[in-house]
Amino acid sequence: MTGTQTDRDRPAGTPPAARRMPTWLLITAGLVVALLLAGVVSFYASSSPDGLNKVAEDHGFAGTAGEHAAADSPFANYSTRGVDNDRLAGGLAGVAGAVVVLALAGGLAFVVRRKSR
Amino acid sequence: MHVPDGFLDAPTSVATGAVAVAAVGVALRGARRELDDRTAPLAGLVATFVFATQMLNFPVGAGTSGHLLGGALAAVLVGPWTAVLCMSVVLLVQALLFADGGITALGTNITLMGVVTVVVGWAVFRLVQQLLPKRVAMVAPAAAAGALVSVPVAALCFTGLYAVGGQAPVPLGALLTAMLGWHVLIGVGEAVITLLAVGSIVAVRPDLVHGARRVLASRTLEVRDPEEVRS
Numbered sequence: 001m002t003g004t005q006t007d008r009d010r011p012a013g014t015p016p017a018a019r020r021m022p023t024w025l026l027i028t029a030g031l032v033v034a035l036l037l038a039g040v041v042s043f044y045a046s047s048s049p050d051g052l053n054k055v056a057e058d059h060g061f062a063g064t065a066g067e068h069a070a071a072d073s074p075f076a077n078y079s080t081r082g083v084d085n086d087r088l089a090g091g092l093a094g095v096a097g098a099v100v101v102l103a104l105a106g107g108l109a110f111v112v113r114r115k116s117r
Numbered sequence: 118m119h120v121p122d123g124f125l126d127a128p129t130s131v132a133t134g135a136v137a138v139a140a141v142g143v144a145l146r147g148a149r150r151e152l153d154d155r156t157a158p159l160a161g162l163v164a165t166f167v168f169a170t171q172m173l174n175f176p177v178g179a180g181t182s183g184h185l186l187g188g189a190l191a192a193v194l195v196g197p198w199t200a201v202l203c204m205s206v207v208l209l210v211q212a213l214l215f216a217d218g219g220i221t222a223l224g225t226n227i228t229l230m231g232v233v234t235v236v237v238g239w240a241v242f243r244l245v246q247q248l249l250p251k252r253v254a255m256v257a258p259a260a261a262a263g264a265l266v267s268v269p270v271a272a273l274c275f276t277g278l279y280a281v282g283g284q285a286p287v288p289l290g291a292l293l294t295a296m297l298g299w300h301v302l303i304g305v306g307e308a309v310i311t312l313l314a315v316g317s318i319v320a321v322r323p324d325l326v327h328g329a330r331r332v333l334a335s336r337t338l339e340v341r342d343p344e345e346v347r348s
Contacts, residue, residue: 021321023158030162030318038169046174046182051299052118052275054181059292061285066123068216076216078172094172097210101168105206106161109199112145113152 031102038094042078043087118186118271118300119211120226122219129282134224140232141205147198151327159318159325160195164203166314167191168210175306183303186230186271189238189264190311193256193328194318197239204231225278229271237270238263242328256329257316264311268304272296 049057056062074081075093083089125133152160167187174182187207191200208226211217218226242263249255276293315326323329 020324023155023322023325026318026322026325027158027162031165034162034165034169037166038172042169042172045172045184046176048174048176048180048182050118050174051177051181051183051272051296051303052120054299055292055295056124058295059287061124061283061287064123064284065121066219068122069220070213070216073214073216075214078215078217093215094169097172097214098165098169100214101207101210102161102165104210105164105203106158108202108206109148109152109157109160112148112199112202113154113157114149115154 035095035098038098039091042094043090118226118230118268118275119208119218120222120229120275122221123284124219125222125225125278126282126284127221129278130221130225132224133228133278136232137205137224137227140201140227144198144201144205148196148202151196151199156195156199156325156327160199160203163191163194163200164206167203168207170310170314171207171211177299177302177306181299183268183299183306185307185310186234186268187307188230188234188271189242189260189267189307190314192235192239193242193260193263193311193315194326196327197235199327200235200239201231204235207231229274229278233271233274234267238267241266246328246331251332251335253319253323253329253332256319256323256326256332257312260315260328261308261312265304265308268307269297269300272300 048054053062056065068076070076075096078090078093078097079086080089080092080096083092167185167190170185170187172184174184177183188200188204191203194200195203205227208218208223208231212220212223212226238260240263242259245259245262246255249259273293273296276289276296279287279292280289315328319326319329323333
């Protein structure tokens with residue numbers, strides 16, 4: 001990437017933003033990466049218990065966990081209910097979650113932001 | 118590190134719930150200073166990226182995995198106040214839609230993963246940034262240092278909460294050792310992912326990265342001043 005050089009090597013007086021990746025392109029590329037991670041790569045994630053759950057099992061307090069109140073959610077445990085194919089069920093759940101998070105967090109950021117100029 | 122319902126007793130969960138509500142309330146005010154038309158889209162991207170990456174459990178040893186928490190990553194990219202909001206949105210969606218992290222434990226999870234990792238990650242990032250050369254290239258390594266420390270500190274805080282409100286009797290020394298042991302390893306993974314993600318954004322648009330503002334300002338002042346005078 002030549003982007004790192006734009007500030008340091010730019011001759012004084014040239015427009016600072018001229019060679020930079022446009023914001024919309026950066027955000028779009030980042031979202032594509034996030035959707036691929038949530039929708040495709042997540043299938044290959046480790047299914048071993050995470051650090052906390054492993055410790056809970058080893059130290060005998062895993063059993064104190066209650067039934068989850070949202071266990072009936074259509075995406076409970078990152079699997080889409082009614083979809084038999086594991087890869088598809090997980091991928092759909094991941095994409096749905098990413099879209100919901102984007103809408104909520106992006107919306108919140110736009111509401112909270114300073115209106116510039 | 119999503120705490121399910123039932124690990125901690127009701128008073129502890131209420132207390133962490135109050136901490137979470139207060140933190141989000143303060144963050145809503147603080148984030149105003151960090152977010153403008155240019156950086157608001159990045160906040161949406163960061164939250165989405167944290168959600169996606171939290172699905173990617175990586176193995177850290179015998180039958181155990183870990184995933185990015187993302188507090189340090191978010192704090193460096195969009196600022197600590199906005200990071201608290203991003204993390205809270207992720208944890209809320211995970212609890213309600215994915216049954217990941219208890220609903221009565223939502224306050225605990227926001228406190229541990231949305232506040233502790235952000236505060237520790239940002240504090241260590243700023244400290245390391247002071248020690249390293251004042252260069253844009255140092256932003257990602259400093260962020261990785263914050264990420265590395267943030268995970269075991271969150272594990273330490275969980276152990277503290279468990280000491281106060283754990284529902285099953287567990288020897289605390291052994292619990293602390295096990296929590297820290299696994300989460301130091303998970304912290305290494307957290308540091309690698311943070312290094313790559315922050316490094317990528319810094320490489321193409323350092324001007325959008327909250328944690329790069331100070332180093333950019335000190336260096337480009339002489340270049341930007343004539344621009345502003347002219348316009």
